[in-house]
Amino acid sequence: MSDDQGGTPQSPRLRDYVAWHDAYEDPSSSLSARLRQVQAQIAAWLERTPGSVRVLSSCAGQGHDILGVLEERPYDCTRVSGALIEVNPRNAMAAREWIHKLGVDIDVVEADAGTTSAYAGLVPADLVLLSGIMGNISPADIERLVHVSRQFCSRNATVLWTRGAQEPDLGPDIRRWFAEAGFDEIACDEWIEGTGMRVGVEQLTGDPEPLRPGEPIFTFYR
Ligand SMILES: C[S@@+](CC[C@H](N)C(=O)[O-])C[C@H]1O[C@@H](n2cnc3c(N)ncnc32)[C@H](O)[C@@H]1O
Secondary structure, X not given: OOOOOOOOOOOOOOOOOOHHHXXXXXXOOHHHHHHHHHHHHHHHHHHXXXXXXXXXXXXXXXXXXXXXXXXXXXXXXXXXXXXXXXXXXXXXXXXXXXXXXXXXXXXXXXXXXXXXXXXXXXXXXXXXXXXXXXXXXXXHHHHHXXXXXXXXXXXXXXXXXXXXXXOOOOHHHHHHHHHHOOEEEEEEEOOHHHOOOOXXXXXXXXXXXOOOOXXXXXXXXX
């Protein structure tokens, strides 16, 4: 890691991903609109998925999606466990503090989520969160991430992804890549609250794949 702005060995200069979270404090921001939809989809998933469940969030930031939902649903904290992978130490610390307050069994792993090695011991998960990744990596990396996400999944797991409508609009490609990787689409919410934000929900119907550590998946370019 190059600095506390979230640089990775492959991509030393990234946006300030601590300040990036400020948009969540403005309910009228498009990122807040996206977050509300992501949280609604997570809550819906919890409603239809009984028993103990494991969650994995890649590039989790401060964990607003899953932790925000659990804050509203404290009764689910005893049945949810899992891990957040985040490269920025300040974001990781903010997530840890929130998790401590909630008293939920979720680990925060400070690592480069762009390689399969980071997921060792953390998967398979029943819910895989890929929020805020696909707008920051190349199309080839997105396609690889979609296929590799099978390695993060338990049987019938759900994968949630986001990608805005900015050009090139890769939404149709991403949906096709998930289908090719053995997923069925549960939802694809577009133009959320009039913004160009999109939230997809996919369920694995093919077989999960065992994790193959040591494989590169993606590199953030901003
Ligand atoms: C756009 S934000 C999304 C945060 C969160 N998933 C959300 O939707 O609120 C992207 C996050 O990915 C983190 N990140 C960037 N590159 C990463 C990498 N290689 N491994 C792990 N985290 C990374 C950044 O520090 C940032 O917190």
